[in-house]
Amino acid sequence: MKILIKNGRVLNPATNTDAVLDLLTEDACIKEIGTHIDATDTDKVIDASGCYVMPGLIDMHVHLRDPGFLYKETIETGTLAAAKGGFTTIVAMANTNPVIDDAHKLEAVYEHARQYSPIHVLQAGSVTKGMNGLELTNARALKNAGAPVLSEDGKTVMNAALFREALLNAAALNLPVLDHCEDIHLKGNGALNSGSIAKKLKVEGISNAVEDTIIARDILLAKETNARLHICHCSTADSMKIIKAAKEDGISVTAEVCPHHFTLTDEDILPGDSNYKMAPPLRTRKDADALIDGLKNGTIDVISSDHAPHALYEKTEDIASAAFGIVGLETSVPLTITELVIPGHLTPLQMAEKMSYNPAKILGLGTRGLNVGEIADITVIHPDIEFVIDKDSFASMGRNTPFHGRKVRGKVLFTICEGVIC
Ligand SMILES: NC(=O)N[C@@H](CC(=O)O)C(=O)O
Numbered sequence: 453m454k455i456l457i458k459n460g461r462v463l464n465p466a467t468n469t470d471a472v473l474d475l476l477t478e479d480a481c482i483k484e485i486g487t488h489i490d491a492t493d494t495d496k497v498i499d500a501s502g503c504y505v506m507p508g509l510i511d512m513h514v515h516l517r518d519p520g521f522l523y524k525e526t527i528e529t530g531t532l533a534a535a536k537g538g539f540t541t542i543v544a545m546a547n548t549n550p551v552i553d554d555a556h557k558l559e560a561v562y563e564h565a566r567q568y569s570p571i572h573v574l575q576a577g578s579v580t581k582g583m584n585g586l587e588l589t590n591a592r593a594l595k596n597a598g599a600p601v602l603s604e605d606g607k608t609v610m611n612a613a614l615f616r617e618a619l620l621n622a623a624a625l626n627l628p629v630l631d632h633c634e635d636i637h638l639k640g641n642g643a644l645n646s647g648s649i650a651k652k653l654k655v656e657g658i659s660n661a662v663e664d665t666i667i668a669r670d671i672l673l674a675k676e677t678n679a680r681l682h683i684c685h686c687s688t689a690d691s692m693k694i695i696k697a698a699k700e701d702g703i704s705v706t707a708e709v710c711p712h713h714f715t716l717t718d719e720d721i722l723p724g725d726s727n728y729k730m731a732p733p734l735r736t737r738k739d740a741d742a743l744i745d746g747l748k749n750g751t752i753d754v755i756s757s758d759h760a761p762h763a764l765y766e767k768t769e770d771i772a773s774a775a776f777g778i779v780g781l782e783t784s785v786p787l788t789i790t791e792l793v794i795p796g797h798l799t800p801l802q803m804a805e806k807m808s809y810n811p812a813k814i815l816g817l818g819t820r821g822l823n824v825g826e827i828a829d830i831t832v833i834h835p836d837i838e839f840v841i842d843k844d845s846f847a848s849m850g851r852n853t854p855f856h857g858r859k860v861r862g863k864v865l866f867t868i869c870e871g872v873i874c
């Protein structure tokens with residue numbers, strides 16, 4: 453199979469390329485990149501005039517809900533949603549039922565993914581057994597079974613001594629740890645960001661310190677253990693200061709933000725709509741602006757979705773009792789283009805860096821760029837196509853999005869994984 457992508461704006465952070473070029477794939481690899489590649493003898497020609505041609509996007513924070521929560525999502529529906537959203541690789545979090553805490557369970561996910569996924573699935577292993585926060589998993593066995601990272605996402609390992617030991621083990625294996633930062637005692641029954649909105653809606657608040665104290669704790673533990681720490685879903689202004697200082701100090705820390713946290717604030721929350729409820733919560737304008745600054749100045753390495761599908765009945769009108777989390781795989785690209793690229797906060801090349809190049813580096817996937825001889829994982833996006841987000845068009849089983857009805861720009865036209873159009 454040969455696919456010729458003609459006249460696209462090829463964005464390759466690995467070589468700092470941003471140029472209109474043709475790109476030819478053959479079978480699973482990139483065969484040629486050049487100014488005029490001949491179309492004869494190809495199976496498909498894609499006219500990519502006006503389009504971004506990026507290395508296949510990588511979402512390093514996804515909840516596939518498989519095994520155990522198949523009424524929310526499955527490997528099949530979640531990876532289809534990922535492909536539709538432009539992602540050729542995703543990392544699935546371990547908070548399934550059972551929790552992915554041993555090699556056997558991890559291998560079962562890979563077996564399912566081989567059967568049902570059009571894209572690459574990487575499965576995280578949990579930090580503690582059953583995510584019980586008490587007993588560490590066997591990190592080496594998880595790594596040998598193919599876990600590129602460890603993560604307790606959904607929870608913080610509250611015992612600092614135990615987490616320190618986990619970081620030591622991870623460091624010895626060169627495994628990054630993806631860190632959900634939320635002090636459960638400080639959080640209490642909090643549902644939305646602390647402040648006037650939570651008060652008005654009569655729910656308990658979640659202060660910035662719930663997040664910032666754990667980020668600071670874990671960065672200090674990473675410093676002590678030389679572990680590679682990746683901070684998940686940053687939402688606060690102070691987290692940017694802490695992470696920036698840590699990086700300047702030479703500590704091995706990377707960080708991500710999710711599109712909802714730079715797009716919305718707690719002022720946007722509609723009363724009775726729990727699709728605005730997620731962990732961490734939507735914060736203030738000041739926080740969102742700080743996240744955008746963090747993306748611009750390199751404090752933030754990665755944009756990930758934290759795709760967290762839930763069933764309709766789990767997202768009831770009662771915000772206090774509704775589940776935390778929103779879907780994101782099919783809205784990440786248009787929100788990033790609309791909120792960051794069009795206003796000039798990020799260049800298209802920087803978008804490719806945060807949504808493909810940097811995740812690949814953190815996950816140890818090599819360069820994963822658009823280079824001859826590399827695997828043909830490619831995303832073609834038209835940045836100028838305007839459309840209205842429609843939750844009923846999602847491939848995901850989750851309909852829990854606050855973005856239904858929102859006008860955006862930037863449409864994924866093709867997701868090519870190993871030389872095959874998904
Ligand atoms: N983000 C969320 O609000 N929810 C996630 C858990 C998590 O990412 O911490 C989930 O699994 O539902």
Ligand SMILES: [Zn+2]
Nearest residue numbers: 605606632684
């Ligand atoms: Zn989390």
Ligand SMILES: [Zn+2]
Nearest residue numbers: 545605606758
């Ligand atoms: Zn998550």
